[in-house]
Amino acid sequence: MSKISLLAVFIVSIITLECSQASVGGYFSENDAKKFTDILNNGLKQQEDVTNYYHAARGLSLLKKPIDVALSKNACSFLQKSFKEGTPEATFKVLNAWILLKCGGKLHNEAQVKNIKAVLEDKASSTESVRYALEVLATIGESVPNAGKIAKNIQDKLREDDSLPSLGHALHAGVLLGNEGKFVADRIQEIVVQADEIDGKLLQWEGGLTTTSLIITGLMRNSAAGQHLNQKQVDKLANYLLSRKTVPSPKGVWALLEAAEALNSYALFPVCITIDGEPFVTAEKPDLKIRVSNLFGGAVRSKTSVTPVVAQSATRISDDVVVLSKQSLNPGTTQTEFILPLKLTPGHYRIQLTAGSNTQSVESRVLGPIAVQSLEIGLMDADGSSAPKLNKLQHPQKLTSILQGDSSQHLVVKFTLSRSVHQAFIRLSSQNKEIIFVGEEEAGKLYKVEINLGNELSQSGDFDIELILGDSLATNSIRWNLGVISVSLPSASLSAKTARGPKPEINHLFRVADKRPAEVVSLLFTALTLSPILLLLILWARIGVNMGNFSVLAVPFHLGFGGILALFTLFWLKLNMFTTCAWLIPIGGFTLFFGHKLLSSIASGKKPEKADK
Incomplete structure (x- = not known):
């Protein structure tokens, strides 16, 4: 019977893990939105590429940010003055920028509409041109002529060019063609399997953000995408978009926001579970704020899909001990905020959260104060011949008298803390000089510092003794002046310790030169060396020199x-x-x-x- 029970528990655990979906660990914050807004407003100021007016205006509308009236007026004036017959893409973006900027009036004319329809009838038109031509007709409220023929032309074009951009534009065109565009549903599986997975966390298509955004928006517009795209893939796509928050251009921001908005509107929308605010709590303020939101940091469309929010476990990272299990979070002051009380001992914790069927792991710190429970300070002989004489102090007391030490003694400081810390130091300082000694934990939060005065100090004098405590998990730090020690060192020790300063100058002594021979000997050998020249002159005199x-x-x-x-x-x-x-x-x-x-x-x-x- 016990074996059957264990098997049942195991099966239930497996089913629970399989049913849960990993959530997205981030969202577009207020700082991100401000940065995007600045980039998009700069796009409205430039007059180099008219399509940037669309990217900027569309991006601001997705962020729900108002458009500056002066910038809008200048952009409308420039669009009206510079708008000419161009590609279907440029025409679509200019017309939509005109609408988004609320310029008023009619920008297009009949000749331009006629040219757009001619693009649809031309078999040589690319998939991109056909898609944007259909977008233009939808924008101005014109019907699509001969949708069946256009659908056939797109299929023929895909046989010639089935690249990812071509397939992405075909997704959009298929939606605009209505029933005649249902052929695109047969290509969705082919498009999805071409996505590249990065580290098991991100999902993108080759070509970067522009291509990935094109395909995401195309898939989200197509109702058949749900048969081929699951929740995990949607979350990985969302993680990829969050990794591209550093895009610097209006077009990049527009592509990023378009894709994020498309994912938010999808049936399997991503859910972002993150820590809201500071990632730490204290004993006075133990409430950890958790945000459960969409990619833009707002409330998810259906609250029932993310409730209840539960902390399945909290594990102390230092020793992997589970200290909390299945604790429900309380609703906060907003729809996206949930509160998790963490009344735990100071430490680093990994918290496994679930919001409905979504899961996410976050890390948090619990901070607490440091207290010195006991401290003893005194001197002991270096040879250990006698027991040390230690004085007990309570924080923040100081020694009532000056310690008198010499080179044959050690300064000993023992102290016990309320918990272990990362930084424990004893500082000896005199005027502009200081020496820092590290306190090592011996056992049971007991620390000891033993300083050999003869070896560590270079001069006699009075030194202030300070205990310095700090920790990344501490809400307080301690700097405790323990008192003064007067150290007397012998002169020999003092001269030896001056070696800490500049080294004495070294004068190199070269080997004494060997004794040179007598001058007569040198002249003799010089004459012997020059004798061949004398012999040559004699021979020339006897034989003669032939100058002929x-x-x-x-x-x-x-x-x-x-x-x-x-x-x-x-x-x-x-x-x-x-x-x-x-x-x-x-x-x-x-x-x-x-x-x-x-x-x-x-x-x-x-x-x-x-x-x-």
Whole structure:
């Protein structure tokens, strides 16, 4: 019998999980709406692209923001002056901007209507052009001529181009064609399966926000979409839209808001469950405010679909202990507000919320005060030969006398807190100097700081002792002046501790040079080195110098060669390698060029002589 009961509980749990749907963890806040409004108002000020007037006016209407009268008047004047025959898309957006801006009067003429109908009859017209041509006729209240033929042309065009933008425009066109456009329902499944899922949380179509918005608005207009698009997919589409809140252009804001409005109006609309306001509570104000709303932060269409709102569980993140289970939330002051009292110990908590069939996990903090339950401070010998002498203090008392310490002692501070904290410090300060010591938790919220005065301090003097406590979960922080300690350090210790400052200058001592030989020996070896030159001069005097074959080309060659020898001499005496190489390149090039010329002239002079032989 017990096994059957456990099985039944397991089955019920599985059914509950399957029936619940994840909600959307965000919405377009007031700050987002303000940013969008500024972008859209800037779109009304520019006069570069007339379609931006539609994007701006339509976006402001979706946000339910009024349009500035002066901006509206200037935009109407510009539209009337600059509106000419253009693409069906431009015509649709200009005509709708004229209506949204409440310009008054009639902007289009019969010739423009005739051209729009010609687009519908032209088999070469793209799916986008056909869609916007149908939108123009719907805007001005004209009937669609020959809807069956137009539907056939769209189907033929989709066989040529079945890209996502083409399919998206076909969705809109199919709705505008009424019964003749029902063929588009057969393509919805194909469109849905092409959506890309990101991290299991977002859903989009290739092409970014513009393409995704086009397809979302097309699907939401088509009643058959409900057979292929489920609640989880709608929520993931909503999460994608929320991730694109940073769009900077009027067109981007318009595409974002159009898609969000379409999802809100869909039968399976997304439900946003978020924390409203600060994500923390205190013992004095334990009520955590939860917002259950649509994408624009307003009340959902059917309150019964999001009630009751229940905190299924609250888990302390530090140790995964469930501290709350199945607690109903109380209604707040507005339709979107619900109150969850969190009378828990300070900590970080993960709360699983359900609103009807929608679920969402949020994280919150419970804050509380820090209290010092006991504190002892005193001195002990560094070798531990005697028991420490500790004084007990109660916050915010101070020591009645100055502690007298030296280099052979340790300063000991022990304190017990009401709960563990992230930051516990002991600060010793004297004039403009301070040293911070971290308090480590030993056990049972007991902290201890032990400071070796001889090793940690660099000079004698009086030091203020402060206890500093802080924590991210604390509603208060503590900075408690415990008293003063007078430390006396020996002079040797003082001189040793001055090593904390600048290091003494190091003078490098080079090796003493070896003793040089006598001057006579140096002159002898110099003469031996120059002896080949003397021998050359003697031989020239005896044999003679043949100047008969001397060529003019030999002069620059010998000058270059002599320059190289002179450069090597200077390198030996004073130049460095880099300067020598810099001079050697031009001199060597000069010598090589004239050396080649000289050898060529010598070789050409010997060729006829060989021929005579």
